[in-house]
Amino acid sequence: MTVPKEIPEKWARAGAPPSWSQKKPSWGTEEERRARANDREYNEKFQYASNCIKTSKYNIVTFLPVNLFEQFQEVANTYFLFLLILQLIPQISSLSWFTTIVPLVLVLTITAVKDATDDYFRHKSDNQVNNRHSQVLINGVLQQEQWMNVCVGDIIKLENNQFVAADLLLLSSSEPHGLCYIETAELDGETNMKVRQAIPVTSELGDVSQLARFDGEVICEPPNNKLDKFSGTLYWKENKFPLSNQNMLLRGCVLRNTEWCFGLVIFAGPDTKLMQNSGRTKFKRTSIDRLMNTLVLWIFGFLVCMGVILAIGNAIWEHEVGTRFQVYLPWDEAVDSAFFSGFLSFWSYIIILNTVVPISLYVSVEVIRLGHSYFINWDKKMFCMKKRTPAEARTTTLNEELGQVEYIFSDKTGTLTQNIMVFNKCSINGHSYGDVFDVLGHKAELGERPEPVDFSFNPLADKKFLFWDSSLLEAVKMGDPHTHEFFRLLSLCHTVMSEEKNEGELYYKAQSPDEGALVTAARNFGFVFRSRTPKTITVHELGTAITYQLLAILDFNNIRKRMSVIVRNPEGKIRLYCKGADTILLDRLHPPTQELLSSTTDHLNEYAGDGLRTLVLAYKDLDEEYYEEWARRRLQASLAQDSREDRLASIYEEVESDMMLLGATAIEDKLQQGVPETIALLTLANIKIWVLTGDKQETAVNIGYSCKMLTDDMTEVFVVTGHTVLEVREELRKARKKMVDSSHAVGNGFTYQGNLSSSKLTSVLEAVAGEYALVINGHSLAHALEADMELEFLETACACKAVICCRVTPLQKAQVVELVKKYKKAVTLAIGDGANDVSMIKTAHIGVGISGQEGIQAVLASDYSFSQFKFLQRLLLVHGRWSYLRMCKFLCYFFYKNFAFTMVHFWFGFFCGFSAQTVYDQYFITLYNIVYTSLPVLAMGVFDQDVPEQRSMEYPKLYEPGQLNLLFNKREFFICIAQGIYTSVLMFFIPYGVFAEATRDDGTQLADYQSFAVTVATSLVIVVSVQIGLDTGYWTAINHFFIWGSLAVYFAILFAMHSNGLFDMFPNQFRFVGNAQNTLAQPTVWLTIALTTAVCIMPVVAFRFLRLSLKPDLSDTVRYTQLVRKKQKAQHRCMRRVGRTGSRRSGYAFSHQEGFGELIMSGKNMRLSSLALSSFSTRSSSSWIESLRRKKSDSANSPSGGAEKPLKG
């Protein structure tokens, strides 16, 4: 959908919008949208969608026809309908009509009930949303209206923390300059607040009466799903004003920190961008599904073959025997040749043999999956107490695929980490604080920590802040000047905004959580950042309020990796405070004493080694003249027309030199609970984990280390940061060469030849010795994902134990997943929490969303959701594994039982003149699949367990059969089929052998058709029941009930169907009267059943026993020893970790966008009350939003943000 760009210009010709007359509303294709404020009559002409949303599909009247129509669009259902029609042709009909219609109706009913329930809940939630209230300006009065009655062109009032009801044009707000803050978590997952501003002319419409007179008309783009684009024009008072996304409040957002605001409804209901974005997601199928579909097709082919064989048989028989047998059995009227008879018998056989593709298969599979989904929802071990969120299977069709995952793609922020930054340690003037020592001077371990430091002396302290090393507080109280300066820096050098609702209740609004953590730390140690104006910062230093004059903010950007403030203290001294990445800052210091430098560097290494994010702090005194001169040059530079950025940068660089080292901070990017353990376990289960993050390389690598994906005893960590295709290719090549060389050196016998074909290369690379890891950033990834390099990249990456992609865009995340999906034929799982993960979640076979976060976009797109990364191990190793196992067992058994059941007809065909006579009673055929044999196998499919849940966590290798797809594949399928056919042969020929010439114990004929049918049916039910008993590994009471119950029900129904009563009522329907008691009273019959059962089951037991005692037990031994080895290895690794020297991994603690410094200095985002304190300068006020916008669009153009020189690992 594109918005024609020339349209605004066309409108521009006239001051007022062109008249409506020529245009007629054209259905479906709205070319532009016009909405006039406060003019419902005018807007009604366009018949825009109302704000009533409808996600439901049916209503009471349309349900039956629409639902049936939908159901018959499924091939299986249509197929059975076709069979039903075939059965109505008397020449063909080999079964009564109800043998097909009963299962079909049952299946349709079950599906319809499920659809109806789903739709009922959709109706309910629709109503709930539609009936929410909002205040609408109608005839000059604010009225409470339900959401669904809000129309395009209405003006509605929103209050703080309310949901935005429709896509609104912001008219005015309680904040200065028509600003308002929104949280867009639901739209894009970003939890930080965003600013929206009304256009200046409307921002003055503060009260209801003014708004009621507002009659502007908006002409804008038609509804579309682009969340970040909006173009339109407001025509008002003979003027036109351009509108952009910056003026829009979209449905789904929440108003924050803004008392109220007014907005004009532009898009309502289904036209809103939120609803436009919530289209039907791609339907995911599991590999078992696909396999099943293939197999069903094969079976169908097999069915046709059997039909053809029997039809040929029929033609021959009718020709050879049938023609002469006409004395007793003349042909049907319509049949005039043996050939035609064969043709008819083909269809007849298709009807009776159709049970090889049982209609109940799909329904049963769905039921089982539903059961598994409930088990996931019910699992209290996946319930997060803190967030009160249970795990949720949002899709019920993917469960068994959870048992086959080979690749996990994980987001970092919010998934591996909590996105909570904690001030953990610091180094001040060469002294490190933050470690807790016990009495003997050893570092205390977690869990045996003493009481946290008591901050009660400070009434402004944040109660939630915890710090464990009391010596730091003592240093503050002792008045150590370095410590004081350290915290003063932290309280001054930042862009945090403070809010004080009540006296002493401070709230910090920080753009990045790192900054919030640092300022909070300073606050608790007695340097409380209290408030700021564009020109001042007020800090309570140990109880006394001191106001610093803020002279300049030298803001952060990706190249500078530092920020500074220049402040004048009350004494008039000017000082520059700087914090930044150690690599940058350590070079810009006034040469400190060697001792201080080395101890600080040691501390930095130590912190980095613990996976903490570090910052170096420094200050510099400036004298008045120098500053004046510098400020003048800065002003000049900022007014320059060309290369403004560069000139500013060099001026900043000049002043940020020769600084005095103060110390360093270490912030812990808190991992989610149990992340390293989960990753370790999943790695043991042979699942490869790739981290795909939008975050910076340093941070990503840091997290890689702290969650043990990367370790220091890895052979090598390759870092690919090339900017050009050639560089990337070269770097990848080098990495591969190194891996192959080392494996060659180890002596694996592989020789590396210059240009190996890709397939060969893969095989070599998959066998490399040593552990490698690959870190690649967004730039390089863009090249690596190009068509000619993607294979190289994939090979390299797959040879590595761990892969970290940083600075990747959401699209790249999806591309990486797609790449693995495409070439690896492996099941992929993507897990993430934010809107930037949505694409990857939707691309992967299985998408998992982290719920309980504020954003819910990822969860909405996901198939499974839970609130902690660590639950992934349970989802995969327990639920996934069981689901896979159960589904495989179910399918094996299901195909077996239906082949055993149906193939008997085939054999019988040879003895009944290929006439499509069924072996069984028609009721037995009807009920076999839906009553006699359905529940035991369902119970197995839902409840079966091979090993208890703890074992699958203890022995992650148990997960492997799923990945290798060992339990149900084409081979297993053929084994099941073969077993089914074997059973059917015995099922027919043993009774045949017995019955051929035998008579009953009263001398009458034994081998009458009905007795034969009952004998075969009974032995079939018994054999498949024994078989399900063998297959069931976990006999709960329910299994017992179903298995024994099914047998009992079989006999009960058998006797009921053969009873006199039913026969008296319907003699032509219940022809088997008296058969059950007559047949089952015969010892011969029972001997036959026992014999058949023994012969059918014995080989199975023998085979299983052999396999159990020969093959898997051996692999159990191997598995066991491997596990022992791995355990030893893991211990080994842990021991080494303790003593390792930390490699330098600097982390600059900023993740926010550049530009907030300017916002602060302009004072735009401050309330008038606080602004009154300062001399309000108008110089930059008109430009800040423009420049902010420009910068945003700049960074949007280059998706990976500002170029960044990466650090070599």
Added chain:
Amino acid sequence: AMNYSAKDEVDGGPAGPPGGAAKTRRPDNTAFKQQRLPAWQPILTAGTVLPTFFIIGLIFIPIGIGIFVTSNNIREIEIDYTGTEPSSPCNKCLSPNVTSCACTINFTLKQSFEGNVFMYYGLSNFYQNHRRYVKSRDDSQLNGDPSALLNPSKECEPYRRNEDRPIAPCGAIANSMFNDTLELYLVANESDPKPIPIPLKKKGIAWWTDKNVKFRNPPGKESLEEKFKDTIKPVNWHKAVYELDPEDESNNGFINEDFIVWMRTAALPTFRKLYRLIERRDDLHPTLPAGQYFLNITYNYPVHSFDGRKRMILSTISWMGGKNPFLGIAYITIGSISFLLGVVLLVINHKYRNSSNTADITI
């Protein structure tokens, strides 16, 4: 696949009310929901599997032997009287021109038949199990339903109506009813040429349920002939249904036992149906002593056209029915195989256990 659901907007949003509903979201800690139901987890171990095989062997072999011996003790003689061989006395009856042909076949019983002896007729290559044949009947009519009597089911086509009158009994099964008459004579001794007719009982050859539930004559007090007066006899029949056994009211019409036996269609194209009973007279004399017999056949039933065979079978019976060598042999075979399998598995298991122990150490 998920659609956007407005509910998500409500529940997931940060402004959604916490608590309340959240409390109930906590999963119940029940054995069922946590998949901790107590369960029996059987495993195929040597301790259970091997004894099972041996036990099956030990049970099946004696049963097999028992059945085999029993079956062998049963006397049975089969006489094919189709008459296709030119030497056969019934050969003359094959010609379609001959109506109401009678022939006699001599045979010798080398051993006497003790106890009740059953006389069967056997047909081969006769497809009573053909789909069109099986369904060609009207059980309502046979159950005495007056309306079905006059208006038989469509399934009976083309034997539903004849000369504009409903056929009773209708359908191909009834139409093709076996109508040879068999009589058995004992040649008492060489000197006395006057053969002794063996009394053949024609009642008690059908199932009780068939005779008393499934088949009924139309209700009413009038005579059978009256009841069937609006119907016509099946095309192939020589006499009407009420003339099947004029001497015995309780064996006439639809409840004629020969008719009932015929109507219970056979499962396989070669079958035997009980024709007559030869009841044991007393314990002292064998029912059929060894000696010369002859069988008098009224040859009405043509099977030659479709290569069918007709046989007369005389057989005694045991607790498990007639002669049945298959079952005994099968039981003995399966029992032996089971026993053998047990031994083989035992050996394999024994060998394997050693190797696994070493594997444990070496790997």
